[in-house]
Amino acid sequence: MGATIDIRSLTKTFGVGPAAVHAFGPVDLTIESGSFVSLLGPSGCGKSTLMLMIAGLLDASRGEIFFDDRKVEGPRTDIGIMFQDNTLVPWRTVEGNVALQLELRGLDPRDYADRIRDLLRSVKLDGFQRRHPYELSGGMQQRAAFCQALVHEPDTLLFDEPLGKLDAMTRESIRSDLQTLWMQKRPTVVFVTHSIEEAVQLSSTVCVVTPRPGRIERRIDIDLPWPRNLEVKASARFTQYVREIQGIFHDYGVL
Numbered sequence: 001m002g003a004t005i006d007i008r009s010l011t012k013t014f015g016v017g018p019a020a021v022h023a024f025g026p027v028d029l030t031i032e033s034g035s036f037v038s039l040l041g042p043s044g045c046g047k048s049t050l051m052l053m054i055a056g057l058l059d060a061s062r063g064e065i066f067f068d069d070r071k072v073e074g075p076r077t078d079i080g081i082m083f084q085d086n087t088l089v090p091w092r093t094v095e096g097n098v099a100l101q102l103e104l105r106g107l108d109p110r111d112y113a114d115r116i117r118d119l120l121r122s123v124k125l126d127g128f129q130r131r132h133p134y135e136l137s138g139g140m141q142q143r144a145a146f147c148q149a150l151v152h153e154p155d156t157l158l159f160d161e162p163l164g165k166l167d168a169m170t171r172e173s174i175r176s177d178l179q180t181l182w183m184q185k186r187p188t189v190v191f192v193t194h195s196i197e198e199a200v201q202l203s204s205t206v207c208v209v210t211p212r213p214g215r216i217e218r219r220i221d222i223d224l225p226w227p228r229n230l231e232v233k234a235s236a237r238f239t240q241y242v243r244e245i246q247g248i249f250h251d252y253g254v255l
Helices: 047-054 094-104 109-122 138-150 168-185 196-202 236-252
Strands: 005-014 021-031 036-040 062-067 080-083 156-160 188-193 205-209 216-221
Touching: 005 047, 021 047, 021 062, 021 216, 036 047, 036 196, 047 156, 047 188, 080 138, 094 109, 094 138, 109 138, 138 156, 138 168, 168 196, 188 196, 196 236, 205 236, 216 236
Parallel strands: 036 188, 036 205, 080 156, 156 188
Antiparallel strands: 005 021, 005 062, 205 216
């Protein structure tokens, strides 16, 4: 099970004086251990800003973040993180890119050889270990980046719109991979998205973020069975959640 993340009176402002931009907050939010929480909101509302602060990659202007009562005071190396634009380097093979995350943490990739092989197989990249990123489709590159985020076995995962640039069929396939991972290991997942359907399908809880400055307007627990397959997505209850959230954004004037 992953960490419990406690966000307390968190605010982010860029710049100073009259030109300052109040980007996010204040926000108080507890993300329970082993939950899958989506931050859902329109572009520019501060979702990614919040995720970067959780990761310790961006300082808060005010407020604090805690992982299991340990205050975030700098970049965290015990988490997995994945962005919309993958972090694969072109001169390394798929296998080498996954191993790079271990090297950056001072770990010996040889000790993780079985782990790397099993991860690549789980996302249907077995047979592509020796290929370079430019030899892969966009979806295959994101699957390799997915393995990068998981290889050091983190119990907390942060995803910043990782499926946003993929076609519909590839998105659905990787969503299935994410669901399987979460159901098996129950890491704590924070997933940034602007897709209502994606948030409802993947999440145990959806946090609705207002237009800038972003605040958590609603916290909606998604009471649907797992896995969230096509049958579940076609259910009246799934549609009800989607319409409820659409109504919230309609009231914001963004739908």
